[in-house]
Amino acid sequence: MSSETVNSTPDKRRTLLIVEDDPALQKQMRWAFDACDAVVADDRESAITQLRKHEPAVVTMDLGLPPAPDDVSEGFRLLREILALAPDTKVIVLTGQHDRENAVKAVGLGAYDFFAKPFEPELLNLTIDRAFRMHDLQKENARLAALEGSPLSGLLTRDPGMLKICRTIEKLASASVTVALLGESGTGKEILARGLHALSPRARERFVAINCAAIPDALLESELFGYEKGAFTGAVKQTLGKIETAHGGTLFLDEIGDLPMALQAKLLRFLQERRIERVGGREEIPVDVRIVCATHRDLKAQIQAGNFREDLYYRLAEIVIEIPPLRDREGDATLLAHAFAQRFARDNGRRTPMLADDALSAIEAHAWPGNVRELENCMKRAVIMADGDCITAADLGLEAPDEDLEHLNLRAVRDQAERNAVLKVIARTNGNIARAAEILGISRPSLYDLLGRFGLKKENGS
Numbered sequence: 001m002s003s004e005t006v007n008s009t010p011d012k013r014r015t016l017l018i019v020e021d022d023p024a025l026q027k028q029m030r031w032a033f034d035a036c037d038a039v040v041a042d043d044r045e046s047a048i049t050q051l052r053k054h055e056p057a058v059v060t061m062d063l064g065l066p067p068a069p070d071d072v073s074e075g076f077r078l079l080r081e082i083l084a085l086a087p088d089t090k091v092i093v094l095t096g097q098h099d100r101e102n103a104v105k106a107v108g109l110g111a112y113d114f115f116a117k118p119f120e121p122e123l124l125n126l127t128i129d130r131a132f133r134m135h136d137l138q139k140e141n142a143r144l145a146a147l148e149g150s151p152l153s154g155l156l157t158r159d160p161g162m163l164k165i166c167r168t169i170e171k172l173a174s175a176s177v178t179v180a181l182l183g184e185s186g187t188g189k190e191i192l193a194r195g196l197h198a199l200s201p202r203a204r205e206r207f208v209a210i211n212c213a214a215i216p217d218a219l220l221e222s223e224l225f226g227y228e229k230g231a232f233t234g235a236v237k238q239t240l241g242k243i244e245t246a247h248g249g250t251l252f253l254d255e256i257g258d259l260p261m262a263l264q265a266k267l268l269r270f271l272q273e274r275r276i277e278r279v280g281g282r283e284e285i286p287v288d289v290r291i292v293c294a295t296h297r298d299l300k301a302q303i304q305a306g307n308f309r310e311d312l313y314y315r316l317a318e319i320v321i322e323i324p325p326l327r328d329r330e331g332d333a334t335l336l337a338h339a340f341a342q343r344f345a346r347d348n349g350r351r352t353p354m355l356a357d358d359a360l361s362a363i364e365a366h367a368w369p370g371n372v373r374e375l376e377n378c379m380k381r382a383v384i385m386a387d388g389d390c391i392t393a394a395d396l397g398l399e400a401p402d403e404d405l406e407h408l409n410l411r412a413v414r415d416q417a418e419r420n421a422v423l424k425v426i427a428r429t430n431g432n433i434a435r436a437a438e439i440l441g442i443s444r445p446s447l448y449d450l451l452g453r454f455g456l457k458k459e460n461g462s
Helices: 023-032 044-054 073-085 100-109 121-146 160-172 189-198 217-225 261-273 299-304 310-316 332-347 357-365 371-385 410-428 433-440 444-453
Strands: 015-019 037-041 058-062 090-095 113-116 179-182 207-211 250-254 290-295 319-322
Touching (some): 015 044, 023 037, 044 058, 044 073, 058 073, 090 100, 090 121, 160 189, 160 319, 179 189, 189 250, 189 290, 299 310, 332 357, 410 433
Parallel strands (some): 015 058, 058 090, 090 113, 179 319, 207 250, 250 290
16 A cells, blocks of 8 residues: 655645735735745736646635626636636635625635635635645545555555554565454454455455454354354254354454453464364364454453463464554544545435535544544434535534634744754754754754744753
8 A cells, every 4th residue: 555645744835826916915915825835826817827837736816807807707717717727726716795696606616615805814824724635635535546456445544653554464464474453443453454365365265254242152152163063952054163164265353352261262272273173073174264353452451350361362463453543543534534425425326515614623623432433424424414515513413622723823833843843852962953953954053043033042062
């Protein structure tokens, strides 16, 4: 699986096209949106030229453009041309204070959003940032869709930790080792197990899964090992168990932490000898199968409590992969939310709904104790129940957090990140300015400037 991710960090300056025929307002907007590389155009033709040259992800445009600034026809013509040339571009239309009719028409044509003049730069900045993020997510979705043929295509992620796990799965696929997947419920353990099988030399044989927690203890032994005719009441014919059924392929033991102690001993014996005996049988049957197991339980704590055999743990956990919960995967919740919205809208014959700002904020703030499975169910319900083409926090059944706009200011975020980096490196180098500047990739005078700006005193000489 490719490790490429969309770089949406503040360090990567992205291009914003500003279409505005008022030179004073052009200047004001370039200053207000200095976090982007702003390019400007003052009419339709120059806007199309800039669009072709810079391919901006986001465009802000006034509907009133020369040669008739009081008429919106030229603006609508430009909007249609932008969306035809670059359909993924997010266009934010600026309209007159009381011109809601044209604003709604622009959104109907495909504009991302609209703002009334005069606008508050801070609020428009937030909308621009949201538009960039939406563009990034859609670009990432398209990249992931291109990987549809990959065995791991069912796992959508842009989180570096999860992408590293995917690369680990690819490496382990051809190795003859038992793999234990540890993580909370709903984190994607079975998808990774299926990927491990599909990428392995055993891919042409069966992938057999059994949930050890979902089957009563009295039945679990016969489900795993099979039984002979007459082994117990109701055993009217010889029946193969899951282990034997998976011969030549992969057996996925889900929730292995719930396996009863009596069966733990029998499973350990199979792992040691690679032979089984069916219930009621005396013949030892060789089985060639790869074992992949998973659990949401802490197996080492289970061992300490006397509920899990330590010798079995080391047989099962030749390679351990710990899967992070959704709340620790940066950006994945919103990425998955958009993907689920598209899928469930398609399944229900509906137009793909937009996620409102309060919905995105609520998704980002929620802890998702049920992880991807909880988010999937939440989005399915919201797509079905939402009125119109916009999903709100209320549709999700979540409470939108109160966002402090000051904390969303990009300058403040960059300053804090720079301050933290300088503090960390100065501490690591014990105040050696020359070494610190080298690690930070800046000159010594620049580092002195940062120390002064952040009020940090240099206590040790270089």
